[in-house]
Amino acid sequence: MDRLAALRGTTPPRPHDARAIAALAANPGCTRRALMDGAGIDKSSTARHLGFAPPFGQSPFAIARSNAFEAQVRGSLAELLGSVLGLADVAYEDLRGACPPSAHDQDDPPTLYDHPGLTLPIAGESTALEPSVPVLSYGGRCHVVVVKSFAVIDGQADPAAVAAAARQGAVYALALQACDLRVADDMVLVCPENFANRPVATLVDVRRQLAVLRRQLGRMASLDSLAATLPPEVTFDLRPDASGEPTRPAADLAADLGHAPARYAPECLSTCDLCYFCRDEARQAxxxxxxxxxxxxxxxxxxxxxxxxxxxxxxxxxxxxxxxxxxxxxxxxxxxxxxxx
Ligand code: SF4
Incomplete structure (x- = not known):
């Protein structure tokens, strides 16, 4: 980890959240991203300092809509899942940050576990995920339940939004597997149907996302050898001053980033904070x-x-x-x- 720590330098590490971990699976071939995430580098601050501020950040309207839909669904989630999946009497248990019970039999009554506390090893460190995703246990297996506010219209939803939700679900599925739980290959995606706010639940296969995430996290465990291929003087340190403002010359930082091979693709525009910087680099080349x-x-x-x-x-x-x-x-x-x- 020494070389990774040196890459981050004096910049404080940025903890991983489920959204960031999910995005790792979006471009598994990118060494630059793997190194920066593995070293806990804040890509958003890096991009801003380079003059390529990331395009992300939901509008307050979208956040309010998302929160309102989630609050509406949460109250009746057990009944909704029961009716969609044909399960009678889904029990509800608030785990308040505890791990879901590990022994599940085929005949155990279906139970919705809310606020499970889950962790995932990332680059050798155990990372706690925020306990926001419920887990439905039935038939001896656990299903991750992801609630999103994008609409399903005539049975179709935006494929990019579904793919992003599936990557997020895969993060929780992997964390459940780390708790020795039997986890289903599909997660339950709950979205509003058509133009009303009526929730509808669909099963989404996450096997591919799980495989990519496993591979990517495995790769992050061996990042030191990847980092060792960079010239020893290369660092992504922003050299923040006492108030946290980066002081490093941007051109110097950009030159060092150029040593870490990127794999830019237009999909980066929706998944990585460095997208404008890497797009510019790809255009110039x-x-x-x-x-x-x-x-x-x-x-x-x-x-x-x-x-x-x-x-x-x-x-x-x-x-x-x-x-x-x-x-x-x-x-x-x-x-x-x-x-x-
Ligand atoms: S934007 Fe750049 S660093 Fe991020 S995944 Fe794409 S190529 Fe890699």
């Missing part, structure tokens, strides 16, 4: 990453937009292994010219 993961993967190995264009118009000979993508790019360029003329 002309990186094909800025076109999105599907394009980057399709271009496989062609790192920049300029290189792709040069392969397409034949001004650049393909390197060994690039023959096939060069042929496809030339073909695409020919078709484009044909369409335009």
């Amino acid at each position: 002309g990186a094909s990453d800025q076109l999105g993961r599907p394009v980057r993967d399709a271009l496989g190995g062609v790192a920049t937009v300029g290189e792709a264009l040069a392969l397409a118009d034949g001004t650049l000979d393909p390197a060994p292994g690039q023959e096939e993508i060069a042929r496809l790019l030339r073909e695409a360029a020919r078709l484009r010219t044909e369409c335009l003329t």
